[in-house]
Amino acid sequence: MSLDIASVKASLEAYRFDDLVGEFENEWLECKGQPYDLSREDQKLELVKDITGLANGAGGLLIIGYSTKRSDTHGDDQIHEMRAFPEDRFHQPTYENVIGSWIYPPLDGLSIRKIRVSSETASIIVCIEVPKVAGTNRPALVTKSILDEGRKVETLVGYFIRKQSHVAHYDARRIQAIFRDGLRYDDDIRDNFFALHSALDSLRSQTMTPEPAISDEDVRLNVDDALLAVQLKDRPAIVLTATPRGFLNLKGLFESTSADLVKLIEYPPEVRPNGFNLGTGERSKIIDGKLRRAVEAGYRMLEVHRNGSVIFVADGGGNGLCWGRVHHQQNAYLINQIALIEFVYLFCVFCHRIYISQSDSNQSILIEMKLLNLSMGGRPPKLEPGLPGDYVKSHYIKTASEESMSFKCEVGVSTTPERAAFLMLSEVYIWFGFETDKIPLIMIDLNQEKIVDREELRLLG
Structure with a gap:
């Protein structure tokens, strides 16, 4: 199929889940084979890294419930199969809380949709549509609040952006260069x-x-x-x-x-x-x-x-x-x-x-x-x-x-x-x-x- 955000959403809404199999991840499409384990700090970071990577790029879709594997010929990750999971493994309020508390400024327009695979089962996949951040809201940063002897200290900041089919992390030197030169492009x-x-x-x-x-x-x-x-x-x-x-x-x-x-x-x-x-x-x-x-x-x-x-x-x-x-x-x-x-x-x-x-x-x-x-x-x-x-x-x-x-x-x-x-x-x-x-x-x-x-x-x- 001709792959773009609209066509992927249309396939999911029409329950044509096999349409995505064989397609490649790209600058606006990220797939995960199973839900994030948000009881773990590293998995919370992985979620917001993927979200801000899309937001700081062109925006796009994060789909949970499709596994990928490296293509021997193409060199990028290719969607291998749909892996629906039990609905009780996905607690939407927790996702919303992590995204809201770890990302600054807030991402207006982000939507999370659960899609039931069939009426007979309680299995679902999840489609998170991430908007592109623009104007004075750029860039979207990952922030982490830590406690120091009872005081809340906002010191840990990360900047991620999606490049082709993976998320790149900008270290302190790159972040400084970005702030030095400015990101306020019209x-x-x-x-x-x-x-x-x-x-x-x-x-x-x-x-x-x-x-x-x-x-x-x-x-x-x-x-x-x-x-x-x-x-x-x-x-x-x-x-x-x-x-x-x-x-x-x-x-x-x-x-x-x-x-x-x-x-x-x-x-x-x-x-x-x-x-x-x-x-x-x-x-x-x-x-x-x-x-x-x-x-x-x-x-x-x-x-x-x-x-x-x-x-x-x-x-x-x-x-x-x-x-x-x-x-x-x-x-x-x-x-x-x-x-x-x-x-x-x-x-x-x-x-x-x-x-x-x-x-x-x-x-x-x-x-x-x-x-x-x-x-x-x-x-x-x-x-x-x-x-x-x-x-x-x-x-x-x-x-x-x-x-x-x-x-x-x-x-x-x-x-x-x-x-x-x-x-x-x-x-x-x-x-x-x-x-x-x-x-x-x-x-x-x-x-x-x-x-x-x-x-x-x-x-x-």
Whole structure:
């Protein structure tokens, strides 16, 4: 079925419970196989986390009574079966009390509906419809009241937002950044402005001669500008770029903040919630009518140009590419293999989702990686084979011949992200002097080609 909030509600109201089986959770749909145990504090937190995650996103439905399992092909949670439960396991006043006392400000418009599965049984499922919070009510926060020697102290606060099919937790640093920059967006004004911008852009494209393919000089200038924007110029950085070999004029980039391409930039794909992902946690902005950029200063940046060029920049030092292994980072940077693989793979997934829908299937894409300024005390970076800790003897570690390096590979639009990522990583490992069988988290697919093993990457936690 065509999945949207209205169609899901219509199926439940018509008792067509099997309509949802096989569908995927997404940014507005969360399913739980059984009721929350609200006698436990952690389950109360789980409930309000799920509620505020939807509210701070686009709003949506929390349905209790459908189990999910991870899809081997899609990578997201898929609705497996309807699991109705006895009505006496759901005490609605308790749910309302927890939601009301743990969330601030109150969520006006939230509704809880019990749906009896059949007239013969007392089994039910529950549909909680969560409104999107807007205007001065943004964001909805999770608050926890605690007692300190008889005094009530409001000190524990959490901010959650739903990103694609999971709920992301913003830590103190992210919350501070949000409050610093402000969350009071007037969505109507923004949408109307971007719609007008898109209309003007469409008129220009009808009257202008198509631009030539993107040149190497264009890419170089765009990367320099991106490094300045994220405040990583002349600092350790990893840069990933994707450049179509033909001309593109991406649709939806300036159309609306709710356009699929804009949502993809602001909520890029992830393999695991706490991994090395592309997300900045920031709203994207139109820059000079040429591109849309989401940036977290000093940390990472993701931008998409109207001509199809994509650029990702992240910290190349201890807060990014060379994260962790502190005892190995005393004299020279040691690249974190997992960070390297996850950044490259997710970048390929991100680009694939853009190009597969907006470009000719015969078009090729140039993917390039730059590792910049990875020197410590004048010493270039190091890389080891396998996963961190697999090779403990120092002679397995290879040292780069310079502090900055560049790698390229060309793939077709239809090339899978798993294969494209392997090809890019191969260039890095070979340059360091490793055979490609030393790249971790790789498998052989049905075509007998080496690819990144998404499932093994996800299982890293």
